[in-house]
Amino acid sequence: MLLLGPKFYMPILNSQISMKRLSADVKSIIKFVNPNSRDTIRALASNIITNFHHSKIFSTSVYNHLFHDAKMFLKSIxxxxxxxxxxxxxxSVIMDIDSYQKYKELLSGVEVYVVLDRDPTASIERRNNEIVKELRVSGIKRMLWQ
Structure with a gap:
């Protein structure tokens, strides 16, 4: 489940929604709508809520079972x-809290790290490529793999 990433969401089951609360929310929102459109919007909202409440699409989803099992596992530890x-x-990263706190302290220590003016990746890559080219030219490859 963690591989799905933080942007993945589980569909809400109709058993997880309070119909009284949802109806009250719709009623309070409709007060801000143009009075001529209120009946149409109320009917559309009622239709959407009714269709969702009677749907069984996600109730037996494999994802729901996996999500439940993963959630229970993480809560148990x-x-x-x-x-x-x-x-x-x-x-996503999963780790024990003690290690997380140690890494967090280590990474927040300003005396451990130096802020660089520029990204050194390109120059390091260029130097490594030069070393590989020198090794190939000097025949070191043949000596290593023979």
Whole structure:
């Protein structure tokens, strides 16, 4: 389930919605609509709510079972944390809380790291490519794999 990423959502089951609360919310929102359109919007909202309430599309979904099992597993282990990775938008990380706190302290320490003026990736890549080219030219490949 975590591989689906933080932007994945589980469909809401109709058993998870309070119909009284939903009706009250619709009623309070309709007060702000043009009086000539209120009856039409009320009918459309009623139709949408009724159709959803009677639908059984997601009630036996495999995802619901997987989601429930994953949720129960994560709740059963109290020292785990699930958080968004800082390396990408669609990546989740799961780790024990003690390690998470240690990494957080380590990464927040300003005396450990130096802020660079520019990204050194291109120059490091260029230097590594030069080393590989020198090794190939010098025949080191043949010595290593023979």
């Amino acid at each position: 109290s020292n785990l944390i699930v958080t968004k990775s800082d390396k990408g938008d669609n990546v």
